[in-house]
Structure formats: C-alpha cells, structure tokens
Amino acid sequence: MINPKTQAGRGGAITAANYIVAFEAKLSSDDTGYSEASEYLNEKVKELPGYLGEKTYYDGDSIVSITYWQDLGSIRQWRLQPDHRRIQHEARQRWYSAYAVTVCKIERAYHYPD
Secondary structure, three states: OOOOOOOOOOOOOOOOOEEEEEEEEEEOOOOOOOOHHHHHHHHOOOOOOOOEEEEEEOOOOEEEEEEEOOOOHHHHHHHHHHHHHHHHHHHHHHEEEEEEEEEEEEEOOOOOOO
16 A cells, blocks of 8 residues: 555655546456556656656456656646557557546645555
C-alpha cells in the first residue's frame, strides 16, 4: 500500500497539490508480450521527475493502475514520452479491448495508522 506520507520509492508526501491518474483496462484474449511491455514502462516511468509512485491491481483480464504525480506537467511529460506512446499504440492495437483514463486532483490525503 502506498503511504500518503512516505510515498513508496520516492520519499515525497502526497499533498492536495498532487494528482492521481487512474487507468482501467480490459485485456484482449491475446496478451502475448503485454507483461514485458508493462514491466519496461514501469521502469521507464520511474525516471521521470514528478512521478511519485503507483499501485496496480489485476483481476483476471482486468487491470486497474493508480499512479501518483506531482503536477499536471509531469503527467503530460509521461503521456508524451516516446516509448510510452509507442507501447500505448501497440496496446490499443493488440492488448486492450477497452480502457479508460481518469485524472484527479487530490483534495485530501491521510492514512491509518499515523
């Protein structure tokens, strides 16, 4: 679980000035190569300034990934990153039968125990 005070892997705290990108996808019947591409992007995104962390959940052929970002500019940088765009295009053609992206501004963040 990501701790709002000690953001896993980044040491920053999630604040009301930060953002979440929720990505939901349904995999198609042929997901050959998807795991490798996903692992590659998971490493690549960590290189970007403004990336704070992520949590991904799998349930059969459904995926929900929640990424935490410092600001909208950081999200935009990731969206335009060349490897991300290339793999995103391939995912639309081969791996996803449907997907949705939601960008949210964090209004409040807290956790238990403190």
